[in-house]
Amino acid sequence: MIWELYKLFGKDENFKVPVLVDSPLANRLLDCYSSILEGEAKEQFDEMMSWSNLRRIVSPEESKTAVADKSAKVILSSSGMISAGRSVKWLQNILPNENDCILFIGYADVDTLAWKIKTARIRRQLISVGSHMRINVQLLIYIHILLICSDRIY
Structure with a gap:
């Protein structure tokens, strides 16, 4: 995924959005x-x-600082079907913003949080972030990376 982003934007001097590997x-x-x-x-x-x-992003402290930063960014985070880890914190942070986008790349087993989001079978119980949210989800298959990006880059 990093390579694809680099091929698209690596030589573009106008592309100032940070790409975080968390x-x-x-x-x-x-x-x-x-x-x-x-x-x-x-x-x-x-x-x-x-x-x-x-x-x-290497340390948990760096990750917390990055999550708290509300500026535009692209985040690459392994999801583990969003069962644990840093991707959960990113979701808590970005899901309340209906303009943010989540791109799942990979398989999500039935009844996991990732599956519930991908199949839009979740609303209120979603990590206590609120009951009124629109989730913009795009699906790709075969690579297990969670890409969370914000439309704030435009």
Whole structure:
């Protein structure tokens, strides 16, 4: 997902929106890729990772600070079907804003929070964020990443 965003916006000087990787798993995988890639693939990876818009969130404290920041951003967070972890905090933060968007990429098992959101079978019980919300959900299949973005970027 980072690569796709980088290909779209990496050379665009007008694109100032930060892209946050807020996932311990994703950060470990990025470190693994960095250590095993070679040649042109490694050069492209390093170029992507040095993109000024890209920021890796490592510590829980950094994550809390990023969640509290109300400015426009794209967040990449492993979802675990939104059963735990940092993606839950992001959802609590962005769902009350009907202009924000959640992009699920991957499978969500029946009766998980991710499934309930994807199938719009949830309203009031959603993590105590309120009973009147519109959820803008787009679906893609096969990669387990939760992308939360705000239309505040426009």
